[in-house]
Amino acid sequence: MRPSLPPLAEYEALLPALWESGMVTNGGPYVRQLEAELAAYLPARHVVAVTNGTLALQVALRAIGGDRGAVITTPFTYAATTTALVWQGFTPRFVDIDRETFNLDPVLVPDHLARDVVGILPVHVFGNPAGGHDVAAIARESGRWSIFDAAHCIGVRTSGSGSVFDLGDASILSLHATKSFHTFEGGAISAARTAVAAKVARLRSFGFDTTGDVPEPGINAKLTEPAAAMGLVNLRHLEDWIQIREERVRLYRELLAPVNEVTFQRVEARRPSVTYMPILLPNLRTRERVVRHLAGAGIQTRRYFFPLTSQFSFLPRSLRRRCPVAEEIANRVLCLPLYHELPEEQVRRVVATLRAAL
Numbered sequence: 416m417r418p419s420l421p422p423l424a425e426y427e428a429l430l431p432a433l434w435e436s437g438m439v440t441n442g443g444p445y446v447r448q449l450e451a452e453l454a455a456y457l458p459a460r461h462v463v464a465v466t467n468g469t470l471a472l473q474v475a476l477r478a479i480g481g482d483r484g485a486v487i488t489t490p491f492t493y494a495a496t497t498t499a500l501v502w503q504g505f506t507p508r509f510v511d512i513d514r515e516t517f518n519l520d521p522v523l524v525p526d527h528l529a530r531d532v533v534g535i536l537p538v539h540v541f542g543n544p545a546g547g548h549d550v551a552a553i554a555r556e557s558g559r560w561s562i563f564d565a566a567h568c569i570g571v572r573t574s575g576s577g578s579v580f581d582l583g584d585a586s587i588l589s590l591h592a593t594k595s596f597h598t599f600e601g602g603a604i605s606a607a608r609t610a611v612a613a614k615v616a617r618l619r620s621f622g623f624d625t626t627g628d629v630p631e632p633g634i635n636a637k638l639t640e641p642a643a644a645m646g647l648v649n650l651r652h653l654e655d656w657i658q659i660r661e662e663r664v665r666l667y668r669e670l671l672a673p674v675n676e677v678t679f680q681r682v683e684a685r686r687p688s689v690t691y692m693p694i695l696l697p698n699l700r701t702r703e704r705v706v707r708h709l710a711g712a713g714i715q716t717r718r719y720f721f722p723l724t725s726q727f728s729f730l731p732r733s734l735r736r737r738c739p740v741a742e743e744i745a746n747r748v749l750c751l752p753l754y755h756e757l758p759e760e761q762v763r764r765v766v767a768t769l770r771a772a773l
């Protein structure tokens with residue numbers, strides 16, 4: 416991966432205003448403008464910008480989570496989904512994923528709604544919103560909250576009429592440099608309800624309300640003005656960058672289609688995410704062989720997400736539930752290089768090298 420960087424002059428043009436005003440953080444004009452522009456782009460009713468996607472999860476969990484208890488979640492995700500839950504005092508209850516979409520399997524969720532379950536934290540894996548509506552409905556109908564980890568969802572358009580950011584009580588987005596859209600480091604929380612957005616905004620800034628009181632303790636999760644400025648410039652280029660990434664993904668798929676050993680995630684979206692280029696290989700041994708072969712040719716890949724977060728050693732054994740489908744997918748998955756400056760010939764070289772390894 417490579418961070419998408421706009422022409423330097425465009426970024427520099429936004430800096431004099433910071434030097435003149437001295438307003439470099441604490442909810443300045445660039446953060447407010449970025450929140451408004453992101454709300455229009457995603458689209459989402461309210462957007463609150465924060466320091467990174469991990470703090471977005473933690474602040475959202477604080478704002479919405481209520482009483483501590485067990486939270487149904489997926490082990491097939493980045494570490495942050497699970498560690499954020501644990502840092503906020505919740506107990507992850509791992510439920511298996513759907514073999515085709517790689518997301519928490521909505522069919523399995525009702526069986527795990529034990530009395531101690533207070534909420535659901537699903538992930539739109541690689542930006543795939545499949546099953547999200549069903550999980551949000553299960554949460555709502557059973558009186559639990561749901562917060563969606565939409566870290567990879569920038570630019571995604573659902574097949575239905577709504578936005579992927581409409582689901583549940585809140586969603587979080589990562590604006591890290593490895594994502595298609597970034598603020599160097601950054602994150603955002605989206606919410607449909609004004610009260611949730613207001614609470615999240617308070618908690619991001621130590622918990623202060625408008626009178627200067629702190630009705631409940633918050634944290635410092637503010638996004639800085641230079642970071643927000645980066646987001647504003649990147650937003651101008653995002654659609655062009657996404658288009659190039661879409662072309663690269665199309666080429667990968669076309670070149671990989673005749674390769675029997677390679678299969679793909681089933682994505683349900685009118686415009687799928689192009690943050691990652693995941694493929695499935697037949698088994699762990701083949702995947703490891705492919706990784707080594709590609710690395711030998713100077714091609715970096717990522718085993719997202721391996722190992723499963725349910726296998727992390729900090730978790731007590733009693734929480735490390737077996738999720739056979741997730742285990743299988745984690746053993747077989749591989750993310751290939753994808754960034755907007757990746758030349759077409761490099762995509763061809765990656766596929767040729769992969770075929771040679773197979």
Ligand SMILES: Cc1ncc(COP(=O)(O)O)c(C=O)c1O
Pocket residue numbers: 467468469470492493495496538564566567588589590591601602
């Ligand atoms: C699914 C998922 N959730 C949360 C995060 C955390 O985001 P950040 O790196 O911005 O803290 C990531 C980061 O890649 C992620 O992939």
